[in-house]
Amino acid sequence: MANQSYLEKDTPLVxxxxxxxxxxxxxPKDLLNDVDFIKKTLEEGVKEADSTLLRELTHQFEPYGVTALALLAESHVSVHTWPEIGYIAVDMFTCGEHAEPEKACKYLVKAFQAKNHVLLKIPRGRLTPQLKNLEESLMSAAANK
Structure with a gap:
């Protein structure tokens, strides 16, 4: 049972x-510790994605770092900063067909003046061959521990 996926074979994937x-x-490290800038940038990113902001929450860590969460009608966005190393982790999930999370991500790359970035887009609610292979690899790795 350890290697069995949680999906039944006839589960419709939509x-x-x-x-x-x-x-x-x-x-730039100063941007990553500026709560007001991060909040404003997150709000603009949500607009770029054609999404609806319902609520926002930010937290300033000591001595540095910020976590910002945006609850969307379409789902959520989270931003976590590590100013000491110039790094930001962003997670954006949007439901429905009108939202465009990639536009928000492109906006965030520019707004935070990132010299380098990696963007991974994963379809939710259906398995692509790549995700199925990833799932099988992860299950296999877990079974071999």
């Missing part, structure tokens, strides 16, 4: 949205 994982590197 796309429900997109999940973007964005890694931003080599950002």
């Amino acid at each position: 796309p429900v949205g997109s999940h973007c994982i964005l890694e931003l590197y080599d950002c």
Whole structure:
């Protein structure tokens, strides 16, 4: 049973949205510790994605670092900063067909002045061959521990 997927073989897989994982590197450190800038940038990113902001929460860590969360009608965005290394981790999941999370991610790359970035987009609610292979690899790795 350890190697069995949680999906039944006849489970219908329908796309429900997109999940973007964005890694931003080599950002100006002062931007990553500025709660007001991060809040404003997150709000603008939500607009770029054609999404609806319902609520926002930010937290300033000591001595540095910020976590910002945006609850969207379409799902959520989270931003976590590490100013000491110029790094930001962004997670954006949007449901429905009108939202465009990649636009928000492109906006965030520019706004945070990232010199390097990695963007991974994952369809949610259906398995692509790549995700199925990833799932099988992860299950296999877990079974071999």
